[in-house]
Amino acid sequence: MTIDSRPLFGKVALIGIGLIGSSLAHAMRRAGLAAHIAGYSHRSETIEKAQAIGFADSFHTSLAPAVRGADLVVLAAPVGAFGELARELGPHLKPGAILSDVGSVKMAVLRDVGPHVPDGVHFIPAHPIAGTEQSGPESGFAELFDGRWCILTPLPGADEGAVATLKSFWQRCGSQVEIMDPKHHDLVLAITSHVPHLIAYNIVGTAADLETVTESEVIKYSAGGFRDFTRIAASDPVMWRDVFLNNREAVLEMLGRFNEDLSALQRAIRWGDGEMLFNLFTRTRAIRRSIVDAGQDIGEPNFGRPRTKNPA
Amino acid sequence: MTIDSRPLFGKVALIGIGLIGSSLAHAMRRAGLAAHIAGYSHRSETIEKAQAIGFADSFHTSLAPAVRGADLVVLAAPVGAFGELARELGPHLKPGAILSDVGSVKMAVLRDVGPHVPDGVHFIPAHPIAGTEQSGPESGFAELFDGRWCILTPLPGADEGAVATLKSFWQRCGSQVEIMDPKHHDLVLAITSHVPHLIAYNIVGTAADLETVTESEVIKYSAGGFRDFTRIAASDPVMWRDVFLNNREAVLEMLGRFNEDLSALQRAIRWGDGEMLFNLFTRTRAIRRSIVDAGQDIGEPNFGRPRTKNPA
Numbered sequence: 001m002t003i004d005s006r007p008l009f010g011k012v013a014l015i016g017i018g019l020i021g022s023s024l025a026h027a028m029r030r031a032g033l034a035a036h037i038a039g040y041s042h043r044s045e046t047i048e049k050a051q052a053i054g055f056a057d058s059f060h061t062s063l064a065p066a067v068r069g070a071d072l073v074v075l076a077a078p079v080g081a082f083g084e085l086a087r088e089l090g091p092h093l094k095p096g097a098i099l100s101d102v103g104s105v106k107m108a109v110l111r112d113v114g115p116h117v118p119d120g121v122h123f124i125p126a127h128p129i130a131g132t133e134q135s136g137p138e139s140g141f142a143e144l145f146d147g148r149w150c151i152l153t154p155l156p157g158a159d160e161g162a163v164a165t166l167k168s169f170w171q172r173c174g175s176q177v178e179i180m181d182p183k184h185h186d187l188v189l190a191i192t193s194h195v196p197h198l199i200a201y202n203i204v205g206t207a208a209d210l211e212t213v214t215e216s217e218v219i220k221y222s223a224g225g226f227r228d229f230t231r232i233a234a235s236d237p238v239m240w241r242d243v244f245l246n247n248r249e250a251v252l253e254m255l256g257r258f259n260e261d262l263s264a265l266q267r268a269i270r271w272g273d274g275e276m277l278f279n280l281f282t283r284t285r286a287i288r289r290s291i292v293d294a295g296q297d298i299g300e301p302n303f304g305r306p307r308t309k310n311p312a
Numbered sequence: 313m314t315i316d317s318r319p320l321f322g323k324v325a326l327i328g329i330g331l332i333g334s335s336l337a338h339a340m341r342r343a344g345l346a347a348h349i350a351g352y353s354h355r356s357e358t359i360e361k362a363q364a365i366g367f368a369d370s371f372h373t374s375l376a377p378a379v380r381g382a383d384l385v386v387l388a389a390p391v392g393a394f395g396e397l398a399r400e401l402g403p404h405l406k407p408g409a410i411l412s413d414v415g416s417v418k419m420a421v422l423r424d425v426g427p428h429v430p431d432g433v434h435f436i437p438a439h440p441i442a443g444t445e446q447s448g449p450e451s452g453f454a455e456l457f458d459g460r461w462c463i464l465t466p467l468p469g470a471d472e473g474a475v476a477t478l479k480s481f482w483q484r485c486g487s488q489v490e491i492m493d494p495k496h497h498d499l500v501l502a503i504t505s506h507v508p509h510l511i512a513y514n515i516v517g518t519a520a521d522l523e524t525v526t527e528s529e530v531i532k533y534s535a536g537g538f539r540d541f542t543r544i545a546a547s548d549p550v551m552w553r554d555v556f557l558n559n560r561e562a563v564l565e566m567l568g569r570f571n572e573d574l575s576a577l578q579r580a581i582r583w584g585d586g587e588m589l590f591n592l593f594t595r596t597r598a599i600r601r602s603i604v605d606a607g608q609d610i611g612e613p614n615f616g617r618p619r620t621k622n623p624a
Contacts, residue, residue: 232537262567
């Protein structure tokens with residue numbers, strides 16, 4: 001996987017050291033990509049936890065010293081904070097540096113960060129399609145990006161050398177890299193990530209609010225399917241609030257399609273149209289197989305959850 | 313877990329030997345619950361596969377010899393077939409035998425099977441809340457029911473001894489057992505299993521039908537959340553068609569609640585109500601923790617999927 005072993009960068013600054021930032025630090029160390037990793041958080045508890053793990057060379061609660069002299073600066077905070085972060089750190093960026101991010105939306109990042117990028121700094125947004133439901137500096141691990149895709153959304157006219165360097169960076173972190181138009185990115189992610197999270201959050205909320213079925217029953221019998229949804233509905237609340245507030249248009253468009261299709265299914269159930277149900281349920285099985293064949297999920301039953309030997 | 317090692321039954325007949333039927337055979341063998349296990353399928357290919365694995369003592373494509381002399385008969389076919397199966401096998405049931413099932417709906421089972429139960433046979437519907445997305449006799453395993461719940465829905469006046477025997481049977485198969493009213497069962501399962509499957513099938517269908525995002529993009533970027541839904545959307549199409557056709561009222565009721573809540577979320581996104589989103593996303597995180605604490609899911613990130621060392 002590692003195609004080159006020379007450090008790509010002298011100093012890399014991670015602005016945010018939660019699940020993604022800390023995983024990136026571990027992956028960079030694994031591949032020897034930076035001579036110095038600087039980690040920033042505005043919270044001193046986060047810095048303390050991160051220092052105890054020790055995945056960066058320096059830790060900062062101020063932006064200026066974190067980014068000073070950095071060859072690559074990666075915004076890895078909730079996207080709603082990007083504008084303010086960029087405004088503050090912009091003046092301290094080194095000419096020739098690459099400014100990138102890991103945000104789940106891309107049009108809003110261009111809108112919020114773009115105006116604060118100084119001349120001579122290469123702004124290249126990025127989005128690694130990887131994560132877990134956990135958050136915080138203790139949840140990161142080096143293998144998070146292995147085999148997953150990272151999408152870069154450079155603007156037309158972006159420096160080709162800088163784009164190639166960032167592409168190499170993500171490949172050496174284990175990812176496959178794709179270049180995409182930012183507006184298209186937001187549409188693709190709305191259906192592959194944002195709407196799935198929304199409906200998972202929604203059904204968990206619905207189940208918790210019922211009067212006719214108790215929360216204890218929902219929990220006990222969750223192995224019937226419900227428990228699968230609770231995993232992504234346990235994802236970081238601030239990160240996901242910011243995703244929905246910042247990809248409004250694409251999420252509402254995809255949600256409209258989802259609702260339209262759900263109404264048709266609802267009608268099929270009401271009128272007993274078994275053929276319509278059977279045909280859909282057969283088609284969807286094939287897509288699962290394609291995802292497993294593409295190496296994007298495990299083929300073992302139940303996501304490879306261990307077969308319980310010692311029941312609770 | 314095994315509280316007693318004497319066989320509970322002389323002969324047990326499994327009417328259907330797919331995922332659940334074959335797992336039940338393995339679990340019965342593990343605990344030594346039957347002197348003879350008879351397996352029935354109307355398909356000779358299924359019988360051939362099952363014979364090669366050898367999880368039963370006799371295999372049948374006719375109902376009469378399968379159930380003749382059986383102390384326990386378990387319907388483990390798609391619920392839409394139960395009425396016809398019961399009509400055919402009813403006359404061959406031994407007085408004093410227990411007739412049960414593993415169907416995901418219970419009111420429809422009472423409606424369809426009830427009229428065909430001869431006097432002197434104890435009809436006690438049951439539903440083990442366990443499964444995987446796979447199907448067929450080769451997909452079963454002994455540990456499937458370990459630590460999961462099995463719900464019994466005996467009618468008022470059911471023989472207490474027969475209920476106690478069936479309860480003991482499921483406990484020795486690894487399950488925890490609960491007694492429940494059948495109508496309440498159908499409501500509980502509508503929210504914990506049926507509606508989750510429906511929205512999973514639905515979003516996978518929506519994603520496949522888009523004109524603006526290709527199927528190849530959906531597959532590549534599925535690790536953003538979508539892939540989780542494809543697992544349950546790969547479940548057996550006939551089984552699930554029959555569930556929706558036979559739990560119409562409860563599914564439509566719960567789907568109504570889901571839709572109502574989703575409209576409120578849609579509105580919150582449209583109007584930028586971050587507080588509403590944040591509050592919901594925080595509440596749902598707690599439910600995940602309760603499910604893990606209750607032993608109904610694994611606490612490892614990403615369902616414990618292995619950290620990819622060798623990307624595809």
